[in-house]
Amino acid sequence: MFDQLTDLVKQFGGEAVVNNSAVPNEQNDAVMNEASSSILSGLKDMVASGNVSDLAGLLNGQSAIDMNNPVVQELANKVTGNLGEKFGLSNEAAGSVAGGLIPQVLGGLLNKAKDPNQPGFNMSDLVASISGGQGGGLLDMVSSVGSQFGLDQDGDGKVGMSDVTEMVSKKSGGLGGLLGKLFGK
Structure with missing residues (x-):
């Protein structure tokens, strides 16, 4: 990034x-x-x-x-x-x-x-870069409450980068939808 x-x-x-x-x-x-x-x-x-x-x-x-x-x-x-x-x-x-x-x-x-047409950089890369890519901070917060908000996109029982990537790639909400669900907006 x-x-x-x-x-x-x-x-x-x-x-x-x-x-x-x-x-x-x-x-x-x-x-x-x-x-x-x-x-x-x-x-x-x-x-x-x-x-x-x-x-x-x-x-x-x-x-x-x-x-x-x-x-x-x-x-x-x-x-x-x-x-x-x-x-x-x-x-x-x-x-x-x-x-x-x-x-x-x-x-x-x-x-x-x-921008979906921007190769090699997307919202999940941004979140991973600022969270250290290790599930810290923002991703820990998402993971700790994510299943309550239906954020476990791959059904593995935890919310991780694969779920963030899935949410970002969906046209219905993307990261804004994910964070909106998380913060009740």
């Missing part, structure tokens, strides 16, 4: 990074790489800390991807802090980069993951 995220940061980084006079041109690539890394680690941190309800709202499209979104705010704080620390950018300059990148990158990432 890091490659897809990095591609999106580069795609949307023109205004927020390259055309930003506060970011020295020789640091453009490094700043974009750090932003990518910070976004991915921020998403993983949210899952690891159990902050899955806000993330679920983002993933299932129930919350806007803007600076009012708690996930976007948390990621912006992480990116801002890391860019300030590693590149000496002022809080204002680093915040400008974060605010210009994160909503666009997350929107692009979710659109890419939901």
Whole structure:
């Protein structure tokens, strides 16, 4: 997922990074790489800390991807802090980069993951990447209550990645339907 995220940061980084006079041109690539890394680690941190309800709202499209979104705010704080620390950018300059990148990158990432014509990357890959692919966090939560909500798609008695893949591949709801059932929406 890091490659897809990095591609999106580069795609949307023109205004927020390259055309930003506060970011020295020789640091453009490094700043974009750090932003990518910070976004991915921020998403993983949210899952690891159990902050899955806000993330679920983002993933299932129930919350806007803007600076009012708690996930976007948390990621912006992480990116801002890391860019300030590693590149000496002022809080204002680093915040400008974060605010210009994160909503666009997350929107692009979710659109890419939901696109059935996008080879090699889908919503189950996104969930696996941010949960560490080991059933932690979001997938543990889904698994622990999944059978109550009819989420055991393959009938093996547990909810795992194969069930998530099955839910994502179905046209009736996909991951949004899965998370909607889980959170009662």
